[in-house]
Amino acid sequence: xxxxxPFLANAAQTPIQGxxxxxxxxxxxxxxxxxxxxxxxxxxIDRNVVDSLVGQAEDNRFTxxxxxxxxxxxxxxxxxxHLRKDVTFSDGTKLDAAAVKYNLDRILDPKTTSSYSKSLxxxxxxxxxxxxxxxxxxxxxxxAPLLSGLSLPYLGIQSPTYLKKTQNTNNTVVGSGPFILKSxxxxxxxxxxxxxxxxxxxxxxxxxxxxxxxxxNFKYLPESSVRxxxxxxxxxxxxxxxxxxxxxxxxxxxALEVKTKENPGIVRVVYLNTSRGIFSDLxxxxxxxxxxxxxxxxxxAFFGTLKAAxxxxxxxxxxxxxxxxxxxxxxxxxxxxxxxxxxxxxxxADGIRIKDGKPxxxxxxxxxxxxxxxxVTLFQAIQFQVKKAGIDFKLDPVDSGGFTDRxxxxxxxxxxxxxxxAEPDILRTVFHSxxxxxxxxxxxxxxxxxxxxxxxxxxxxxQRKQLYSEIQHQIISxxxxxxxxxxxxxxxxTKQLHGVSWATNAKPNFYDAWLSH
Amino acid sequence: xxxxxxxRLLTILAVLWGAATLTFIALKxxxxxxxxxxxxxxxxxxxxxxxxxTHEFGLDQPLWLQYLHYIGHALVGNFGQSYQYRQPVxxxxxxxxxxxxxxxxxxxxxxxxxxxxxxxxTAGRWRYLRAFxxxxxxxxxxxxxxxxxxxxxxxxxxxxxWFPVMxxxxxxxxxxxxxxxxxxxxxxxxxxxxDGLEEALSQPFALTVRSRGAGExxxxxxxxxxxxxLAASTLTGTMLANVLSGSILTxxxxxxxxxxxxxxxxxxxxxxxxxxxxxxxxxxxFVIINLLVDAAYLVVDPRLRKRTP
Numbered sequence: 001x002x003x004x005x006p007f008l009a010n011a012a013q014t015p016i017q018g019x020x021x022x023x024x025x026x027x028x029x030x031x032x033x034x035x036x037x038x039x040x041x042x043x044x045i046d047r048n049v050v051d052s053l054v055g056q057a058e059d060n061r062f063t064x065x066x067x068x069x070x071x072x073x074x075x076x077x078x079x080x081x082h083l084r085k086d087v088t089f090s091d092g093t094k095l096d097a098a099a100v101k102y103n104l105d106r107i108l109d110p111k112t113t114s115s116y117s118k119s120l121x122x123x124x125x126x127x128x129x130x131x132x133x134x135x136x137x138x139x140x141x142x143x144a145p146l147l148s149g150l151s152l153p154y155l156g157i158q159s160p161t162y163l164k165k166t167q168n169t170n171n172t173v174v175g176s177g178p179f180i181l182k183s184x185x186x187x188x189x190x191x192x193x194x195x196x197x198x199x200x201x202x203x204x205x206x207x208x209x210x211x212x213x214x215x216x217n218f219k220y221l222p223e224s225s226v227r228x229x230x231x232x233x234x235x236x237x238x239x240x241x242x243x244x245x246x247x248x249x250x251x252x253x254x255a256l257e258v259k260t261k262e263n264p265g266i267v268r269v270v271y272l273n274t275s276r277g278i279f280s281d282l283x284x285x286x287x288x289x290x291x292x293x294x295x296x297x298x299x300x301a302f303f304g305t306l307k308a309a310x311x312x313x314x315x316x317x318x319x320x321x322x323x324x325x326x327x328x329x330x331x332x333x334x335x336x337x338x339x340x341x342x343x344x345x346x347x348x349a350d351g352i353r354i355k356d357g358k359p360x361x362x363x364x365x366x367x368x369x370x371x372x373x374x375x376v377t378l379f380q381a382i383q384f385q386v387k388k389a390g391i392d393f394k395l396d397p398v399d400s401g402g403f404t405d406r407x408x409x410x411x412x413x414x415x416x417x418x419x420x421x422a423e424p425d426i427l428r429t430v431f432h433s434x435x436x437x438x439x440x441x442x443x444x445x446x447x448x449x450x451x452x453x454x455x456x457x458x459x460x461x462x463q464r465k466q467l468y469s470e471i472q473h474q475i476i477s478x479x480x481x482x483x484x485x486x487x488x489x490x491x492x493x494t495k496q497l498h499g500v501s502w503a504t505n506a507k508p509n510f511y512d513a514w515l516s517h
Numbered sequence: 518x519x520x521x522x523x524x525r526l527l528t529i530l531a532v533l534w535g536a537a538t539l540t541f542i543a544l545k546x547x548x549x550x551x552x553x554x555x556x557x558x559x560x561x562x563x564x565x566x567x568x569x570x571t572h573e574f575g576l577d578q579p580l581w582l583q584y585l586h587y588i589g590h591a592l593v594g595n596f597g598q599s600y601q602y603r604q605p606v607x608x609x610x611x612x613x614x615x616x617x618x619x620x621x622x623x624x625x626x627x628x629x630x631x632x633x634x635x636x637x638x639t640a641g642r643w644r645y646l647r648a649f650x651x652x653x654x655x656x657x658x659x660x661x662x663x664x665x666x667x668x669x670x671x672x673x674x675x676x677x678x679w680f681p682v683m684x685x686x687x688x689x690x691x692x693x694x695x696x697x698x699x700x701x702x703x704x705x706x707x708x709x710x711x712d713g714l715e716e717a718l719s720q721p722f723a724l725t726v727r728s729r730g731a732g733e734x735x736x737x738x739x740x741x742x743x744x745x746x747l748a749a750s751t752l753t754g755t756m757l758a759n760v761l762s763g764s765i766l767t768x769x770x771x772x773x774x775x776x777x778x779x780x781x782x783x784x785x786x787x788x789x790x791x792x793x794x795x796x797x798x799x800x801x802x803f804v805i806i807n808l809l810v811d812a813a814y815l816v817v818d819p820r821l822r823k824r825t826p
Contacts, residue, residue, distance in 0.1 A: 024772075030601040030782075110569040113603070118566075170604050186602065186612070187774030221682070221772040225667060229675040230682045369785060401549025401787035408550050438553050439563060 015207070015499060019515040020215040024227040025189070026241035028220045032184045033169040034153045035107050038116030040420065043153040044240075044507045045190050045218050048211075050156025050175030053081055053100065053135075054147055055202030056504045060318055060422055062147050063203025066095060066157060066176070067135075076142040076458045083133040087200050089159035090180045097129035102160040104137075119429070120149030122457075142458015148318075148423035152505060176200070178211040178511050189219040205512055206499065212514035231256065231492055237515065238500075238508075242492040244302045244374045250492050259491045260305075263506040264316035265421040266430055267309035268375075269481035270364070270382075270414050275445035277413050278360060285479035287338035288362070291389035293330035297381035298485045301374045305490070309483035312427075312475045316506070319424045319468040327476045328483070335389040344390065353390035361392040365412040367403040378484065379416075408438040415443050418487045422504040424468045428453040431475065444480040529804045536800035537591055540793050541584055549787035551576060551600055574600070587793065596794040601786055606794035609779060614798075617775035620767065621760045623691065624698035631699065632706035636745065637737050640714035651711075654704035662763050666697040666770035682771070694771045698763045702756060709752055713745025720744075747817055750810050757806055761799070 029039040034046040054070065055063040067081040087095035104127050107114040122143040128136045137146065149155055162174035173181050178201065179192035198210045219236065221227040224243045230236045232253065242250055242258055250256050272279040272288065279285050295308040310325035344353040344360050353360040368376065376395075383393040393414075398406060406412050419426050419441070429435055432454075433447035449471055456467035475481060489506040499512040552570050571577045574597075575586065590597060596606035639647040657665075673693060674682045681690050717723065718741050726736050765777030776795070783791040815821050 031603060036603065110566060111573075113570060113573070115566065168604055170602055185774050186609075187768070187778045188616075188772065219772060220774075223667070223770050223772075226670060226682060226770060226772065229670060233675040233678065233682075235674070235682055399785045401547065401785065404550045404553040405548030408553065434563070438550060439567065 013498065013516065015212045015512075015514040016516060017212055017514075018214045019212075020217060021213050021238065021497065021510065021513065021515060022217045022219060022236035024219050024221040024230055024236045024239040026222060026224065026227060026239075028187055028222070030186060031170040032173050032181065032190065033158075034156050034173070035103070035117045035158070036112060036114050036169070038154070040505070040507065043505060045181075045184075045192075046153040046156060046173060046175070047177075047503060047507065048179040048192055048216060048510055049173050049177045049181050050153055050158060051087075051177050051200065051202070052152065052156050053083075053150045055204050056148060056151035056422065057204035058502050058504065060504060062151065065151075065202040066100075066200065070147075072147070074460060076144040076146075077139045079137040079146055080130075081135045081137075083135065084200055085133055087176050088197075089162070089174055089176045090195055091159050091162055091174050093159045093161040095157065095176055096132050097135045098132075099160045100135045100157055101127050101129050102163065103157050104155075106163060107155070117154040120145075120152065120155055122146060122149075139458075141454075144456075144458050144461075144464060145423045145425035148421075148425075148504070179216060187220060189217065192216040192218075201511060204501075205509075206501070207512055211511050212499070213510065216510055228492070231494070234494070237497050238491055238493045240489065240491055241372070242490040243372070244305045247303065247305045247490070255494055257493060257495060259493060259500065259508075261489045261491075261502045261506045261508075262307070262314055262316050263418065263420045263487045263489065264314050264318075264504065265426050266312060266417075266419040267314045267486050268416065268418040268484045269309070269312060270416045270484065271443035271481050272479060273410070273413050273415075273443065273445055274480065276410060278362065279413055281342050282478065283338045283342040284344070284360075287335040287342070287389060288386060288391060289328070289476075289479045289482050290331045290338065291335035291386045291391060292382050292482050293385050294382075294482070294484045295330070297378055297385060300381050301378035302485065306485045306488055309486050312472055312481055312483055313424065314486045316422065316504075317424055317426075318422055319465050321469040321472045323469075324472045324476050327473065332388055335386075339389060339391075347390055350392075351387065351390060352392045359392055360390060361394050361413075362386075363394055363396055363411075363413045365396045365398060365403060365406045365415055367400045368397050369400060370417075375416075382484075404438065407443065410437075410445075412443075416484070417441070417443075420487075420505050424464075425457055427468070427471055427475075428457065431471070431480065446475075446478075446480050448478070449474060525808070532804055533797060533800050534588070536796050537588060537793060538584075540796045541587060544787065544789050544792060545580065547787075551787055551789060574598070591793070591797060596797070597790040599783075599791040599794075600788045601782070601791070602788075606790045609791060610776065610794050610798060613774060613776040613779045616773060617764055617768070617777065619691065620694055620698060620773065620775065621764055623695045624702060624763075625756070625760060627695055628699040628702035628706055631703040632710055633742070635703070635707045636710035636714055637742065640711045640737070640741075641718050647711075651708070654707050657700050657704040660701070662697060662701060662766040663770055665700060666694070666767055669693050669697055670770070690771075694767050694773060697770070698760070698767045701763065702759055705752070705756070705759070706749060709749050710742075710745045713748040714741050717741035717744035743817055747814065750813050750817070757803065 025041060027041050029041040031037050032042060034042050034050060051066050053065060053067045055065040057063055066083055066087060068084050070079065070081045072079050083095060083097060089095065104121065106112050107117045107121060108124060123139060123141060124137060125140045126138045130136055156175055159174040166172065171184050178195055178198045180195055182191040182193050184190045192215060194211050194214045196210055201208050221230060227239045228246050231239045247258055250258050272285045274280055298306060298308040310328055311320065313320045339353060344355045346354045348354050348359060379395055383395065386393050407415060430441045431446045431449045432442060433450050435442040436445055437443065452467050452471050456464050459467060491508050496516045497513060498516060499514050501509045501512055503509050552567055575583060599606050599609050602609050635650060639650050670682055670693060673679045680692050723736060764775060765781055768775040768777045780795050783795060
């Protein structure tokens with residue numbers, strides 16, 4: 001089914017009220033408070049519990065939610081939100097401007113130790129409440145990505161009464177959403193029950209009023225064969241992270257289907273560390289880029305379930321520029337020529353190029369616990385491909401503590417990850433020099449894009465588009481990264497589950513979902 | 518008597534202090550940056566924020582001060598805040614322990630019951646049945662717990678729908694994990710108990726009991742089992758380690774919350790306060806269980822109860 005539409009097995013059917021949806025999740029979250037974590041599973045669960053000021057539809061347009069309307073000035077420095085007056089949190093507290101301000105102030109307060117949520121708010125100067133139902137946010141420097149950030153669960157609005165009286169918010173959340181969090185057990189899962197009086201769904205939803213499902217149980221089932229077995233035996237109705245090996249068997253099962261939503265944001269890339277070693281040479285970086293053939297490697301590793309990437313951004317990202325694809329392409333002859341020019345002319349007995357007695361080795365540091373088996377297969381395929389150009393792509397697995405240590409101390413040639421974000425400002429997190437590890441994710445140690453990234457953060461829309469296009473071109477032509485594949489959220493469901501839609505962070509929304517028998 | 522008690526208590530304290538110190542050193546030696554873990558998921562932290570976090574968790578203090586601070590607090594049962602969970606370590610451990618205890622205790626009881634029945638029935642008789650059981654035990658011992666769990670799930674949950682796969686709800690969801698965890702334990706115990714029984718049955722006292730006209734069952738249960746259990750209780754330490762390591766895998770397969778899961782997670786992400794808390798707990802458990810085993814010896818073997826001059 002085409003992206004951008006909610007998937008209804010049969011649009012003519014009318015939704016049925018009630019029923020319990022069991023969802024099996026492959027990863028767990030240590031905390032359920034969306035304001036103090038960047039975990040995507042927290043966002044997935046909390047989307048049903050907390051509402052946002054604005055909604056973002058699948059086509060990236062913004063819709064009313066807790067704010068019925070808002071105004072933004074041209075310079076993206078002043079935002080004014082007008083709140084709905086009929087909203088209550090599940091503990092009975094009324095939603096008003098003070099509640100919103102309390103939430104945002106709490107996130108900005110360093111004591112709360114918010115990091116991702118705080119970064120989504122940007123460099124806020126002041127938050128004021130001109131009246132009981134109006135919130136104004138002011139910036140000194142322009143900040144365009146605010147609306148997109150506000151639409152995510154990480155900036156979802158929680159009950160101020162609850163926040164003030166609760167010592168520790170790690171196990172509980174009280175919001176104004178269509179479901180109430182009944183329990184959250186770390187390492188096990190969450191139970192949600194429907195709010196009967198809910199009547200303020202997001203503008204992008206297909207219905208209004210209470211949710212159809214009466215309960216949702218999220219279960220943590222880390223072992224993929226167990227998740228799959230639970231789905232095929234009918235014990236649960238949806239699972240995430242369908243392993244690529246099993247995607248075919250799920251698709252061939254008449255009772256099941258796999259729904260895929262491509263992630264927006266930074267695709268799965270290999271960052272080439274420009275600050276030291278072999279990749280400080282542009283020609284070597286370009287040679288490495290030309291010597292990799294993501295199209296065939298991705299096909300082998302993911303059994304055709306995912307698309308190879310053709311840009312640093314995924315196609316679902318705002319201001320994604322398809323023309324960047326022309327800069328990419330597998331070309332072994334070009335790789336060999338570039339390496340010769342860079343002085344890596346002789347080869348050792350293993351066929352690895354040598355310069356000044358040193359082999360052309362890429363130290364690729366990764367943490368297997370953050371990867372799927374298919375990712376490791378993919379890296380091995382790349383290892384095989386680049387060897388043809390005389391490059392030794394050395395896989396160097398470490399645990400997560402070891403990974404932060406190696407990246408903080410700049411002891412790596414290459415690392416890999418991806419980021420889910422519909423707003424192209426994610427490029428700033430990954431390519432601005434102020435986010436060099438340990439402060440952030442500028443794993444390529446790029447500083448040449450600083451000016452453009454800051455300018456693009458607050459420019460008028462047409463100019464933003466232009467700037468982001470230039471940035472995307474530059475990232476590929478300078479070979480700061482090697483794009484591999486467009487990650488996607490893969491939801492395996494029984495055909496009895498209908499009406500699941502997608503959030504812009506490629507997570508399923510269950511507000512419109514219902515179960516047939 | 519008082520002297521013995523004080524000596525015991527000091528030994529316990531020394532063991533705990535040693536465990537805490539070794540873990541502290543090990544965790545400081547292995548590479549890893551707790552602040553990166555503290556700042557969580559997307560990892561966007563400016564210098565000011567890093568400094569704030571570092572200060573908040575006392576990581577800007579000199580090492581010796583961090584150590585003293587930690588040991589001082591640990592002695593009064595305060596292990597600080599977990600980096601990942603942002604909750605007091607004691608709360609995180611107690612939550613997880615509640616789940617694991619049910620699993621571990623049930624598995625131990627089941628393993629014990631299976632082993633005793635098996636050993637009593639097969640020790641020294643029915644040569645072929647005995648050989649079959651011994652072979653079966655060997656298979657179980659060398660089967661990965663992970664695999665065992667998945668096989669049980671495939672058959673009894675996915676195919677036959679007898680038990681649910683999921684989580685921590687109710688006794689039905691406990692059946693398969695308990696069996697998974699107990700089978701390898703039962704296999705070890707059976708072998709030890711059977712060997713013990715066979716040895717006891719060949720002793721002169723067995724002949725004496727038989728000559729008094731006692732039945733075979735009475736001989737085995739009342740007399741020989743007592744001897745065999747001495748050997749088995751010596752094994753308790755190993756058993757405890759087996760239960761703990763087995764619970765990590767069992768909990769992963771069955772998606773159960775528990776101490777095994779958080780231990781693994783805490784070590785991988787350098788959640789120092791949590792790791793230290795868990796190590797202290799394990800050390801404490803070890804000490805307590807050894808005390809209990811010593812006490813059990815006295816109950817089982819009357820010779821040890823004799824007062825030494």
